[in-house]
Amino acid sequence: MSHDHDxxxxxxxxxxxxxxxxxxxxxxxxDTIIERYETDVGPLNGARxxxxxxxxxxxRTRLLNDGTAAIAELAIGGAQGEKMVVVENTPDVHxxxxxxxxxxxxxxxxxxxxxxxxxxxxxxxIVREPRKVLGEFGLTLDDNIEIRVWDSSAEIRYxxxxxxxxxxxxxxxxxxxxxxxxxxxxxVARIDA
Amino acid sequence: xxxxxxxxxxxxxxSSLAERDQEVFHAEWEARAFVxxxxxxxxxxxxxxxxxxAIERLDPEAYLSDGYFGRWLGSIELMIADADGHVIPGRYxxxxxxxxxxATPRFxxxxxxxxxxHNPPGHTRLPSxxxxxxxxxxxxxxxxxxxxxxxxxxxxNPEPVYAVRFDGEELWGTEAEPHTSVTVDxxxxxxxxx
Numbered sequence: 001m002s003h004d005h006d007x008x009x010x011x012x013x014x015x016x017x018x019x020x021x022x023x024x025x026x027x028x029x030x031d032t033i034i035e036r037y038e039t040d041v042g043p044l045n046g047a048r049x050x051x052x053x054x055x056x057x058x059x060r061t062r063l064l065n066d067g068t069a070a071i072a073e074l075a076i077g078g079a080q081g082e083k084m085v086v087v088e089n090t091p092d093v094h095x096x097x098x099x100x101x102x103x104x105x106x107x108x109x110x111x112x113x114x115x116x117x118x119x120x121x122x123x124x125x126i127v128r129e130p131r132k133v134l135g136e137f138g139l140t141l142d143d144n145i146e147i148r149v150w151d152s153s154a155e156i157r158y159x160x161x162x163x164x165x166x167x168x169x170x171x172x173x174x175x176x177x178x179x180x181x182x183x184x185x186x187x188v189a190r191i192d193a
Numbered sequence: 194x195x196x197x198x199x200x201x202x203x204x205x206x207x208s209s210l211a212e213r214d215q216e217v218f219h220a221e222w223e224a225r226a227f228v229x230x231x232x233x234x235x236x237x238x239x240x241x242x243x244x245x246x247a248i249e250r251l252d253p254e255a256y257l258s259d260g261y262f263g264r265w266l267g268s269i270e271l272m273i274a275d276a277d278g279h280v281i282p283g284r285y286x287x288x289x290x291x292x293x294x295x296a297t298p299r300f301x302x303x304x305x306x307x308x309x310x311h312n313p314p315g316h317t318r319l320p321s322x323x324x325x326x327x328x329x330x331x332x333x334x335x336x337x338x339x340x341x342x343x344x345x346x347x348x349x350n351p352e353p354v355y356a357v358r359f360d361g362e363e364l365w366g367t368e369a370e371p372h373t374s375v376t377v378d379x380x381x382x383x384x385x386x387x
Contacts, residue, residue: 015269018280024232030229101320115217123206148358
């Protein structure tokens with residue numbers, strides 16, 4: 001570990017020594033887990049789910065009926081994904097996800113959350129003034145579009161199924177997955193192509 | 194309990210999100226604190242509800258200034274201090290929270306429900322901005338371990354969870370933006386029929 005004088009870094013080193021001494025984990029295992037979260041677990045998983053839903057209407061139906069099972073079909077699951085609900089954006093309804101109490105987030109499909117998702121500004125404001133907050137993200141929605149904010153206060157985790165850009169007509173799942181952004185699956189962005 | 198963590202609808206954090214921080218980890222210690230916290234709960238030293246409640250018990254100033262992973266670190270430190278410095282694995286072996294229910298859920302999709310004025314001194318997952326509010330059940334989510342007791346070594350007491358939708362006007366009055374709602378996953382104990 002680098003020599004960092006942030007008190008939190010020093011406290012973390014102390015906790016690491018304690019838990020390693022107690023046999024709960026090894027420092028090598030910590031490195032391995034960090035690497036796994038940095039490389040394997042991320043929004044690409046969610047993007048694969050969305051691209052499949054865009055190209056396979058039967059999969060889309062299964063995904064909206066039982067998100068957990070349909071996501072597991074792609075061998076995606078794990079901690080913070082025990083039950084997944086997928087909510088679909090349409091021309092009339094826009095969904096956006098938050099956890100006001102603590103920043104819960106669907107790790108298996110989106111990885112770990114970006115700092116702004118955990119920011120008190122996002123946690124406090126998105127439930128009260130979603131139109132204004134989405135505007136700050138660059139997403140201005142007409143007043144006739146219903147906005148549904150989902151506050152994931154229990155163990156159920158939410159994934160937004162964004163609208164497929166009309167301009168993309170080729171059903172190449174891999175190419176489609178590359179268009180799908182993390183922010184669109186939280187619901188603070190649309191996908192333009 | 195009410196506290197700094199219960200942020201929904203608060204006016205205390207007015208910052209714009211136009212300039213926003215995209216990082217997952219800002220420093221090596223954040224990543225290590227993340228893994229260490231998971232190792233502590235993963236070994237069964239505590240359950241996730243105790244972990245969340247320990248975050249809620251942190252000093253409010255530290256809650257804000259230590260940041261997200263600083264809070265995780267503080268939570269583990271606090272629970273170890275509660276145990277007089279001991280680390281005791283194996284107290285919790287089941288890391289899932291979904292449970293089969295032996296009774297039929299009291300409410301169904303479409304039912305109008307009202308949240309109670311539930312505000313215990315300990316842990317709860319009823320955010321204060323939806324206390325004493327009327328909404329409609331939109332999903333019945335199955336049975337789940339009840340955090341209000343599980344966080345306090347008082348058992349799992351599983352009960353149904355419902356996604357309850359509240360209109361913006363119900364939550365924010367005339368300040369509400371048009372055509373908006375908030376849907377919150379709530380335990381049956383938080384709800385009564387209207």
